[in-house]
Amino acid sequence: MDEVRATSAWVAARSSHVTIDHSGIEKVVETVKTSIPKVEWDFEGIHYFDDGPLTVQYLFVLDTLNFCFWPDKDLNYDDLASGLKEALQNDKSVFDADRLQKYTGPELRKLLKWPRPLPLEDERVRLLREVGLELEKNFEGKASNLVDSCGKSAEKLVTLVTRHFPGFRDHSVYKGHQVFLYKRAQIFAADLWGAFKGKGYGEFNDIGEITIFADYIVPAVLRQLGVLKYSPALAATIEANVEIGSGSEEEVELRACSVCAVEKMRELIQKKSGKQVLSVELDIWLWSVGVQCPSLQHHRTLSIYY
Numbered sequence: 001m002d003e004v005r006a007t008s009a010w011v012a013a014r015s016s017h018v019t020i021d022h023s024g025i026e027k028v029v030e031t032v033k034t035s036i037p038k039v040e041w042d043f044e045g046i047h048y049f050d051d052g053p054l055t056v057q058y059l060f061v062l063d064t065l066n067f068c069f070w071p072d073k074d075l076n077y078d079d080l081a082s083g084l085k086e087a088l089q090n091d092k093s094v095f096d097a098d099r100l101q102k103y104t105g106p107e108l109r110k111l112l113k114w115p116r117p118l119p120l121e122d123e124r125v126r127l128l129r130e131v132g133l134e135l136e137k138n139f140e141g142k143a144s145n146l147v148d149s150c151g152k153s154a155e156k157l158v159t160l161v162t163r164h165f166p167g168f169r170d171h172s173v174y175k176g177h178q179v180f181l182y183k184r185a186q187i188f189a190a191d192l193w194g195a196f197k198g199k200g201y202g203e204f205n206d207i208g209e210i211t212i213f214a215d216y217i218v219p220a221v222l223r224q225l226g227v228l229k230y231s232p233a234l235a236a237t238i239e240a241n242v243e244i245g246s247g248s249e250e251e252v253e254l255r256a257c258s259v260c261a262v263e264k265m266r267e268l269i270q271k272k273s274g275k276q277v278l279s280v281e282l283d284i285w286l287w288s289v290g291v292q293c294p295s296l297q298h299h300r301t302l303s304i305y306y
């Protein structure tokens, strides 16, 4: 995660379409009075939880598919989380490694009770296959074995996930420099930590190392809070709902500046209050604000990473 922090800061220092407004960060920190609103993981009550290995399998499948909902205006993350939960409640073997390798697009749709093709459906099916195959090959089919092998280190888990599952390698090249954002790999560690309340499969001694998860909601919230500023051209593109290319300078700047801005916010809260705040806690607060604001306009990029 040091790489995520360092390469995001590298982008933010050279960014032209997106800038971080330090006075905006100060205002936010002032407003929250150094204690950020506590938002419970699963505040929506939509996730599967049984306190055991099946929950780990569920969360891994969930985060394999946790990207790009916006092309269907009625689809959102909640539909995925609750759809997979119901599927698992009806059939405990639904996420077995051999079955993950066999789903077709229409079958996945049916599993989620979604009446139309899913956005990037072929990619979703390809990623499920990749996950099933690699789990079977190296982890006896169980995501819980993957988690067990990381010795309570979120950093090790992110490394293992990105090493074994290419679909989680959320990298870009910005001005000739490689940038690592690892949104889905990091959110998997955070989801374990949140679901298991920092115990058992969710115990990580280094949870503070994780950054926020650079998606399409958090940048929009940061902009609304005055923490991020967009160039007039980028603002007009987003307002007009024009797609932004995956890997474009604009897209990398939106995501990297979000990571960097929240790291600065975290440091400032710590400095002012002496209290340690986790980026994961800041993320869930910012994300929950964003998803509860239907008028929020976010950038649109077709991407399997977020």
Ligand SMILES: Nc1nc2c(c(CN[C@H]3C=C[C@H](O)[C@@H]3O)cn2[C@@H]2O[C@H](COP(=O)(O)O)[C@@H](O)[C@H]2O)c(=O)[nH]1
Pocket (backbone or CB within 6 Å): 040, 041, 042, 043, 044, 066, 067, 068, 069, 070, 075, 076, 077, 078, 191, 194, 212, 213, 214, 215, 216, 217, 218, 283, 284, 287, 291, 306
């Ligand atoms: N930064 C960040 N991004 C997150 C999440 C989550 C869900 N986390 C769960 C874990 C505990 C909580 O209780 C949540 O239920 C999804 N996303 C991203 O949002 C986008 C979906 O938006 P919309 O189309 O409006 O549903 C999409 O890019 C998706 O990948 C998060 O926590 N942080």
